[in-house]
Amino acid sequence: MSLCISKRTSRLLAALLAVLMTAALSTACGSDDDNVNGGGASGGSAPDKVTYITGFGTFGREAYAYVAQDKGYFSDAGVTVTIQPGQGSGNSLAALAGGSAQFAPVDLSSTIMQLGDGKVSGVTAVAAVHQTTDAAVMALADSGISKPADLEGKKIADPAGSVIGALFPAYAKLAGIDAEKVEFVALEAQQLGVNLATGSVDAVGQYRVGRPNIENAVKGKEVVVLPFGEYLTESYGAAITTTTKIAEEDPDLVRRFTTALFKGMRYAIDHPDEAAALMAEKFPTLNKETAAAEIELVGAAVQPRENGAPIGTMDPERVAGAIKALEDAGAVKPGLTPEELVSFDLVPKS
Known part of the structure; x- marks a missing residue:
């Protein structure tokens, strides 16, 4: 017995097969929205597309972030980074708390004062940039x-x-x-x-x-x-700061970002003239010699006190001492703990 299929039925079967193949490919490959809103290289819930705010402006001291971007260190880590010039610690903390940025170098003393006085919440430091207050x-x-x-x-x-x-x-x-x-x-x-x-x-x-x-x-x-x-001998300077939500829900993103950022830091320190030239190319009004001199000073500022400790290290006892110094000076209310200020499990380790 022969089986006859009409032309109309054939067309319907072909259309159904096309729909099924499209659905299968979509499930296997994921979508652009999946990459933007979560998942990414780590499978976490925080976005792989992040906004980073510089400490202040586009001076030579900020070159390490642009180096990490230009050299592909962020892309290698599975993170797409938009860099925006900062306007100081207060504005950066507000941007983090408000969700318009995900990472920023914020002076740790400023974070202590704002967290301690309840002016900001939902932020945490994850790595020191400067090992002493700058x-x-x-x-x-x-x-x-x-x-x-x-x-x-x-x-x-x-x-x-x-x-x-x-x-x-x-x-x-x-x-x-x-x-x-x-x-x-x-x-x-x-x-x-x-x-x-x-x-x-x-x-x-x-x-x-x-x-x-x-x-x-x-x-x-x-x-x-x-x-x-x-006088503020226990204080750190700028510290890479993010939201507690990102730190808790996607620690892998934090580690990938800070690793790439500090790779840019090491390259900039080792090649100050090249890093300064990169900044001058992006910002033509920048003086290359001045920028290179700033980068060299950053190189000294980021070196840990402890031998063998990596760039970015933070010590709970020192953080406690920094908090106490500001409490004793009347700059912050008592009660803030180092663990409320810093996510020590995310701080770079040896």
Whole structure:
């Protein structure tokens, strides 16, 4: 007996087969949305497409993130990173807490103060960038400012929302000076050196690694640096910070991101001129020599105190000491613990 199939039936069977094959391929390969919203290289729930905010602006000190992106270290780790210029620790913490960014280097002292006072929540540090606080005040050597006491009665320029201004009262108390006798004025970061050079202000708030920028702006005049780390001895500087949600739900993403970022850090430190040239290519107004000098200072700032410890290491006892110093100075309410501040299981280990 022969079996006859009409042309109409054949067309219906062909269409059904096409639908089934499409569904099978979709199930096997996944979709772009799966990659964006979770899964990725680690199969976690956090996105592999992340936004990273720099510590502040696009200075040479931020080169390591751009190096990691340019050299393909992020892509090798299965992470697509959008880098955005930062505007200080307060803004970065707000962006993390609000979900518009997933990673940022945030000054740990700022995070202590904001978490401790309940101004922000849902964030956690996962790796140190600078092993000591990078906050400092800089002045011209001929200004008469050579020690903390000389700042009384003086005018300091600092960007609005900067951790240096927020941390200054604690620094002043530990240094034995009256913070109320020091006037802070808000200026954009790019205006600090120019206003210091013209004498419009007596000093400026600046990260220690930003010293070459100030020296370039004051045209060779000698610069005096008053580092906060002389008194806040247990404090770390910037720390890579993310949300507690990402840290808890996708620790693999955190590890992949920080590993790639610090690979960029090591390359930038070993090749400061190349890293500076990369930054100047991306940001033509950047001075390559100044950027390279900043990168070299970053190289010293990231080195751990402990022999053999990796870049990014953080010690719970030191974090506890940093919290206590700010509590004793009245900069933060008592009660914050190191574990509320740092996800130590995600911190780089030897």
